[in-house]
Amino acid sequence: MGTVEPATRLRADAQRNRDLIISAAKTVFASRGPDVPMEEIAKESGVGVGTLYRRFPDRDALIRAVAADNLGQILDKVRAAMAEEPTGWDALARIMRLSTDLRLSVALTASSERSLEIIRGDEKITELRRTLMGALDEVVTLAQREKTVRQDVGGGDVAVLCSLLLQKVRSLSEEGLEFATERCVAIMLDGLRASASNPLPGRPLTKNDVKH
Amino acid sequence: MGTVEPATRLRADAQRNRDLIISAAKTVFASRGPDVPMEEIAKESGVGVGTLYRRFPDRDALIRAVAADNLGQILDKVRAAMAEEPTGWDALARIMRLSTDLRLSVALTASSERSLEIIRGDEKITELRRTLMGALDEVVTLAQREKTVRQDVGGGDVAVLCSLLLQKVRSLSEEGLEFATERCVAIMLDGLRASASNPLPGRPLTKNDVKH
Amino acid sequence: MGTVEPATRLRADAQRNRDLIISAAKTVFASRGPDVPMEEIAKESGVGVGTLYRRFPDRDALIRAVAADNLGQILDKVRAAMAEEPTGWDALARIMRLSTDLRLSVALTASSERSLEIIRGDEKITELRRTLMGALDEVVTLAQREKTVRQDVGGGDVAVLCSLLLQKVRSLSEEGLEFATERCVAIMLDGLRASASNPLPGRPLTKNDVKH
Amino acid sequence: MGTVEPATRLRADAQRNRDLIISAAKTVFASRGPDVPMEEIAKESGVGVGTLYRRFPDRDALIRAVAADNLGQILDKVRAAMAEEPTGWDALARIMRLSTDLRLSVALTASSERSLEIIRGDEKITELRRTLMGALDEVVTLAQREKTVRQDVGGGDVAVLCSLLLQKVRSLSEEGLEFATERCVAIMLDGLRASASNPLPGRPLTKNDVKH
DNA sequence: CATGAATGAGTATTCATTCAT
DNA sequence: CATGAATGAATACTCATTCAT
Incomplete structure (x- = not known):
């Protein structure tokens, strides 16, 4: 199985956000390159930047x-x-x-x-x-x-x-x-x-x- | 022959700079991607940014x-x-x-x-x-x-x-x-x-x- | 009433900054012309340039x-x-x-x-x-x-x-x-x-x- | 008479350039403000920037x-x-x-x-x-x-x-x-x-x- | 926790001025 | 002398990241 889990189990909604973000990141990286503004990724995910950064400490x-x-x-x-x-x-x-x-x-x-x-x-x-x-x-x-x-x-x-x-x-x-x-x-x-x-x-x- | 000439003949030194810049740009684009700071390219060319911009109006x-x-x-x-x-x-x-x-x-x-x-x-x-x-x-x-x-x-x-x-x-x-x-x-x-x-x-x- | 409101209500602090910026801009435009560095306006407002640009997309x-x-x-x-x-x-x-x-x-x-x-x-x-x-x-x-x-x-x-x-x-x-x-x-x-x-x-x- | 002469007599062509430049500057200042690029003024005058600067040490x-x-x-x-x-x-x-x-x-x-x-x-x-x-x-x-x-x-x-x-x-x-x-x-x-x-x-x- | 506001460092680009041709 | 090339400092604007709400 390919999905990768972080060390500590996330709360259901947190996990959902994490997935949303990764999925959005794939899309956006693909269409706009690896330098897209983080804000772009956040928007595509439907979450705020803050949330993105809570889930992934940096780009x-x-x-x-x-x-x-x-x-x-x-x-x-x-x-x-x-x-x-x-x-x-x-x-x-x-x-x-x-x-x-x-x-x-x-x-x-x-x-x-x-x-x-x-x-x-x-x-x-x-x-x-x-x-x-x-x-x-x-x-x-x-x-x-x-x-x-x-x-x-x-x-x-x-x-x-x-x-x-x-x-x-x-x-x-x-x-x-x-x-x-x-x-x-x-x-x-x-x-x-x-x-x-x-x-x-x-x-x-x-x-x-x-x-x- | 593949070299491309601009419409009007450049002064000798200007042409030389143009070549230097293109050559430097190849190197630098290759190693650092198409978003390298223009300054980097200028430095690699051995000219000032201003010169780079005089020769090429933008990236x-x-x-x-x-x-x-x-x-x-x-x-x-x-x-x-x-x-x-x-x-x-x-x-x-x-x-x-x-x-x-x-x-x-x-x-x-x-x-x-x-x-x-x-x-x-x-x-x-x-x-x-x-x-x-x-x-x-x-x-x-x-x-x-x-x-x-x-x-x-x-x-x-x-x-x-x-x-x-x-x-x-x-x-x-x-x-x-x-x-x-x-x-x-x-x-x-x-x-x-x-x-x-x-x-x-x-x-x-x-x-x-x-x-x- | 002359004050102009943006379409969507701003958060209290954001609105305050907006006002500060406009007020600062008046002063600074008046004394230094319409080409003052944006940084100048930001400083006079007491906010960072970033904030200024978040509130007003450009000059x-x-x-x-x-x-x-x-x-x-x-x-x-x-x-x-x-x-x-x-x-x-x-x-x-x-x-x-x-x-x-x-x-x-x-x-x-x-x-x-x-x-x-x-x-x-x-x-x-x-x-x-x-x-x-x-x-x-x-x-x-x-x-x-x-x-x-x-x-x-x-x-x-x-x-x-x-x-x-x-x-x-x-x-x-x-x-x-x-x-x-x-x-x-x-x-x-x-x-x-x-x-x-x-x-x-x-x-x-x-x-x-x-x-x- | 309103024309103003510089201290030392200019050569005929130099004087002509001086006049061209002032006249061009009036036009360009009027249409584009006092911050127009010097190059703009030079172009309007029909002389190179160098000449402009020879005639007027700075803006x-x-x-x-x-x-x-x-x-x-x-x-x-x-x-x-x-x-x-x-x-x-x-x-x-x-x-x-x-x-x-x-x-x-x-x-x-x-x-x-x-x-x-x-x-x-x-x-x-x-x-x-x-x-x-x-x-x-x-x-x-x-x-x-x-x-x-x-x-x-x-x-x-x-x-x-x-x-x-x-x-x-x-x-x-x-x-x-x-x-x-x-x-x-x-x-x-x-x-x-x-x-x-x-x-x-x-x-x-x-x-x-x-x-x- | 989630949000989006604030910050400021990083870069692109412009332009006054100098200098080689 | 005239020209236009070269330089680099100044400035606009963006975006990663932090933090108050």
């Missing part, structure tokens, strides 16, 4: 919370794919298609150098990341055993491809983007097939290469 | 100038690849590898929603973009005639893949990034080969799909 | 508010004169002497071309102006029925004379100005008397001539 | 020069009135009507507190002012001997009335202003007539009251 804390929430969501979907798809290849394909869903919420959190520094070192986030990477390695290994995925790639390679796909290509329209992304995923999947065997440079990337 | 104008300069550079390199490589495939491969060089300078200019609005509608930039897309279509068509590239892709698909690659994946180290990008490029190229023929959804993207 | 809004407040004050005094003086002539004379009181606060708000543009089109101000001009027409008409004021003038003429008197003649000392103004008012009043009948050029100016 | 010097030029012009016209009109009354009436001509150029120079400080103490300006006031006293005395002007006014009173008239009443249209001013002048003249004998408060103002 950085909020960014961390949003990032953790995002990672949690991704992890949930990755696990669902692994649990529900019949083969490793199918799971992999489904995972690579997640980008469309996730783009909006994830992109901004991870985009700027600044965001990175903020996130880095956050216990919870590090843990989520580790778990996620483990899952990817697992999927790839599985599919390789099936002989559907080429041998010379690893979960890290898939992670990098996926993170590229999270990007919003801005010279495309809303629908154009969705369409183009599907095609890119298909091209990448073709490049990942066991049959596509022009050997890759170097060695497979695994979770250990993508840790930070 | 937006500077961003547009940097973007145009970037596109010019890309176009130069794409043309070089087309002129110097023996086959369409080689040209394509070289182009897709440009990302490494270009990432730093390009990324930030095109990243935020805001930047897009700023850039959109700029005559010069639109023109450069159009030219660039034309070149990509040309390369792809050529390689398709050689039977090295699959028939169901177009220059637009390549453009999208390349723009994904321009992204800086921040969970990797400097060298890790370079290495991972090479692998991604290789995977994508494998996915673009004529031999990789699991059919793609929809139809090839051409320059007309990526115009804005 | 123009502040200028409009001050202008409206000034007009309201004038209107109050004109009405008091009309209500309390026994004859139209006395009311007129009292009104023309208002200049002394009002000069300080009013002068700067209406002085520059720029200020005019700012003020023009403000709903509240337009309305106040209209009401004020109506009152002047009324006083003049009354006094004409009394046969104390010449028949060939109108409220508009009085308005123009008064607005001339609002000016600070700077080649006079503080007291000199007060004294000189009294004499000018007396001369003008003599010129307005029914007995001063060298016919004026054109026709009486009424409120419709001074609307803008 | 204050320019303001002083413009003020002196204005006063010189007024003086010329007052003298012409005195020389050409058959009676003192006619001269006085003509003088009071000068406002229309002069308003534009004079207004801004004398308007703000700041301008006053700049001008105050300027030798040349003081002298011009003194001369001008002497002329007004003379006209009034002459008309009083003719029994056309009331005995209880002085040149100072006229000066004050005139300076009031120099003001631009901004709630009037261009033509409306001209028309209204004529009417005000007529009313004031009626108030100045020997026949308008409701006694004025205090004593006549003379040039000594308006010196600064």
